[in-house]
Amino acid sequence: MSSQKPTAYPVARLLLDLRRQGVQTIQRTSGVALVCPRHVRTLELQSRVQVNALALADLLQGLHVTLHLGIPEDAWWRHLEQVAGTGTKPTAARAAVATVLAGKPMLPDTLDEPPAMIPETEPVAVDVETIGGVASDHRVPLPWVDPSELVCVGFSIANCRFAFPASDRANIQRFLGTSNPKVFHNAIYDLVWLLDAAFEIRGSVHDTLWSRAFENGAGVHGLKVTGTFTYAVHLPEKTPDLAKVLTYCANDARNTLSLFNPTSPWCSHPLYRLYQRMAPRVAAISRTGLPFFRDRVEARYAEAVARVAWLDAALGQIARINWRSADQVAHVLEEALPNRWTPGGQRVVDDAALRECEHPAAAVLLEKREVDKVVGTYLRPFLQRDRVCGLITLNAARTGRTSSRYTNLQNIPRSLRTLFGKAGHDWVKLDFAAAELVVAAVVAECSSLLAWFREGKDPHAETAARIFHKPSLSVTAEERAVGKTLNFSLCYGGTARTIVQRATSYGLAFSLPEAATFRTAWFAAFPEMTAWQAETMRQLEDGEPIRSPFGRMWTIPPHSSHERNMALNAPIQSTASDLLLLAADAIWDVLPGPVVNLVHDEVDVLIPKGTWDEAQWRDIARRMAGVDARFPMRVEVAVGPDWGATVEQFVEGVSV
DNA sequence: ATGGGAAGCGCC
DNA sequence: TGGGCGCTTCCCAT
Numbered sequence: 001m002s003s004q005k006p007t008a009y010p011v012a013r014l015l016l017d018l019r020r021q022g023v024q025t026i027q028r029t030s031g032v033a034l035v036c037p038r039h040v041r042t043l044e045l046q047s048r049v050q051v052n053a054l055a056l057a058d059l060l061q062g063l064h065v066t067l068h069l070g071i072p073e074d075a076w077w078r079h080l081e082q083v084a085g086t087g088t089k090p091t092a093a094r095a096a097v098a099t100v101l102a103g104k105p106m107l108p109d110t111l112d113e114p115p116a117m118i119p120e121t122e123p124v125a126v127d128v129e130t131i132g133g134v135a136s137d138h139r140v141p142l143p144w145v146d147p148s149e150l151v152c153v154g155f156s157i158a159n160c161r162f163a164f165p166a167s168d169r170a171n172i173q174r175f176l177g178t179s180n181p182k183v184f185h186n187a188i189y190d191l192v193w194l195l196d197a198a199f200e201i202r203g204s205v206h207d208t209l210w211s212r213a214f215e216n217g218a219g220v221h222g223l224k225v226t227g228t229f230t231y232a233v234h235l236p237e238k239t240p241d242l243a244k245v246l247t248y249c250a251n252d253a254r255n256t257l258s259l260f261n262p263t264s265p266w267c268s269h270p271l272y273r274l275y276q277r278m279a280p281r282v283a284a285i286s287r288t289g290l291p292f293f294r295d296r297v298e299a300r301y302a303e304a305v306a307r308v309a310w311l312d313a314a315l316g317q318i319a320r321i322n323w324r325s326a327d328q329v330a331h332v333l334e335e336a337l338p339n340r341w342t343p344g345g346q347r348v349v350d351d352a353a354l355r356e357c358e359h360p361a362a363a364v365l366l367e368k369r370e371v372d373k374v375v376g377t378y379l380r381p382f383l384q385r386d387r388v389c390g391l392i393t394l395n396a397a398r399t400g401r402t403s404s405r406y407t408n409l410q411n412i413p414r415s416l417r418t419l420f421g422k423a424g425h426d427w428v429k430l431d432f433a434a435a436e437l438v439v440a441a442v443v444a445e446c447s448s449l450l451a452w453f454r455e456g457k458d459p460h461a462e463t464a465a466r467i468f469h470k471p472s473l474s475v476t477a478e479e480r481a482v483g484k485t486l487n488f489s490l491c492y493g494g495t496a497r498t499i500v501q502r503a504t505s506y507g508l509a510f511s512l513p514e515a516a517t518f519r520t521a522w523f524a525a526f527p528e529m530t531a532w533q534a535e536t537m538r539q540l541e542d543g544e545p546i547r548s549p550f551g552r553m554w555t556i557p558p559h560s561s562h563e564r565n566m567a568l569n570a571p572i573q574s575t576a577s578d579l580l581l582l583a584a585d586a587i588w589d590v591l592p593g594p595v596v597n598l599v600h601d602e603v604d605v606l607i608p609k610g611t612w613d614e615a616q617w618r619d620i621a622r623r624m625a626g627v628d629a630r631f632p633m634r635v636e637v638a639v640g641p642d643w644g645a646t647v648e649q650f651v652e653g654v655s656v
Numbered sequence: 657a658t659g660g661g662a663a664g665c666g667c668c
Numbered sequence: 669t670g671g672g673c674g675c676t677t678c679c680c681a682t
Contacts, residue, residue, distance in 0.1 A: 322678080343663095494669085661679090
């Protein structure tokens with residue numbers, strides 16, 4: 001491939017070409033659906049995912065494809081090249097699209113008679129249709145988003161497909177309430193709605209996406225080839241025709257059923273079982289959301305808005321530009337900025353650059369950014385409802401971490417956490433201490449790190465002691481911070497440069513050669529880490545999949561340093577998050593209050609004031625820490641009147 | 657008017 | 669040339 005930048009082939013142009021070739025494209029809130037009237041496949045692409053050329057190949061061969069058009073344009077270009085040959089021009093792409101074939105018959109838009117009797121082991125596929133959401137913000141309909149509404153629930157059993165409007169509660173409950181396995185396609189979403197409508201689901205929960213997530217680390221936003229669909233029509237937005245919605249819903253349930261493979265070994269895998277138990281619980285957390293103190297949020301909001309006005313006035317004295325625009329800021333600060341450039345060829349004006357900048361506007365702009373973020377991303381959206389809800393998903397991250405969307409409950413600033421809580425209740429925080437480092441020590445079989453964890457020592461301080469050649473008791477706070485920086489950076493492929501950057505964010509300063517010395521010393525102190533990283537690189541080069549201790553797999557092409565570092569990180573991060581989910585499962589039924597949030601290595605619980613019982617929580621924390629004997633986890637337990645005011649009570653776990 | 661990409665920043 | 673997420677704003681193309 002020549003180094004010359006290829007001619008752009010915009011997504012909209014591709015869609016237009018597809019449409020010309022008789023491919024039906026329908027705009028939906030969640031993206032654009034491309035519908036070909038022939039067999040059938042669903043895939044979704046998103047920017048952070050390494051997509052497979054097969055995806056577009058399938059599309060161009062006339063499969064039924066759903067694309068989330070979040071991928072960068074050059075990614076589309078690479079696919080086009082791979083599919084239609086190097087140097088593909090739009091005309092060649094059009095020629096490839098021309099291979100789209102006219103279709104075979106699909107399922108008709110009619111409903112079957114619901115069966116009177118269902119054999120007990122027969123899987124029942126369930127699909128929910130909803131309407132509403134905020135299209136401009138890509139927010140799908142959710143119970144807490146107004147306007148949003150449950151329209152109908154569809155079912156598919158064996159060769160039968162049928163649906164009921166949401167008002168027909170008796171019939172919906174009749175089929176949800178059987179002991180048959182219930183099959184969903186991205187279950188959390190349907191579960192949130194069914195839970196909100198107070199339906200009771202009996203039988204085990206299955207999801208057609210889980211096995212794929214375990215097998216190749218595909219998130220819901222990632223590449224998702226889900227198999228053969230027999231009904232490939234998509235529902236137009238805002239259709240007033242209930243009959244049409246019902247048939248669509250039933251046919252989609254049918255599609256879901258066709259994707260379900262009950263004989264897959266994954267269906268009996270411990271992680272799959274875990275997801276079956278956790279999915280309804282996570283849906284419940286999503287629906288409940290975080291309670292907050294409205295008066296506090298309003299006060300903080302007013303304060304922040306006033307501060308923004310003051311800062312804007314101050315900046316206006318310096319230059320009358322849009323200080324949110326990186327381009328305009330770069331133009332004003334010019335020579336005062338450090339000589340760094342973004343991948344897109346623009347001057348870097350991020351916070352780190354501003355801190356190095358002598359210009360009088362820099363300090364003011366830093367504060368403006370901070371307050372702007374707090375107002376725009378957090379406080380203003382919070383005030384729109386009486387609680388803060390986000391859709392927590394089990395399989396959006398390739399590593400198996402949970403994530404939270406449509407308000408992210410996992411990145412709320414520490415400074416705002418004191419706004420969350422409930423009158424008459426206390427907030428209990430259960431937190432895995434240094435979870436990823438423990439997992440890394442186990443996976444790499446690092447004897448010294450493991451010994452420290454087993455003995456309950458502070459690993460960062462011990463690391464610092466090794467690096468600075470002094471007794472661990474005389475390690476200073478700054479030296480410990482260096483140790484922490486090294487531990488987190490070097491496990492996953494960090495360089496001397498990244499160590500310096502990280503250290504700067506901790507308020508430490510040292511030179512590149514110093515960082516290089518620390519790096520060498522770290523690998524010398526932990527020879528098993530060196531060996532483990534080398535072994536992972538060998539697997540990558542040999543094309544072997546990367547595996548986690550719990551059996552997740554990732555096939556990663558070793559093309560770039562990013563992918564090599566991903567291979568180092570994925571099994572560690574995923575194991576740490578699986579441990580938290582396993583721990584949450586282990587303690588769920590003995591918790592004295594509802595779980596209100598999950599933040600990667602933290603579980604948050606609300607309890608009525610005055611019911612704190614240390615012995616009870618010690619027991620809970622012990623169960624949590626001992627969830628898997630291979631991993632010497634420690635759990636920190638804190639309690640307080642709100643999320644931000646929790647105070648650590650004790651630590652439970654190995655050697656405590 | 658609308659949507660995608662880039663930059664930036666919040667968290668673990 | 670640590671990883672993993674999601675959200676907002678600006679800018680530009682359609």
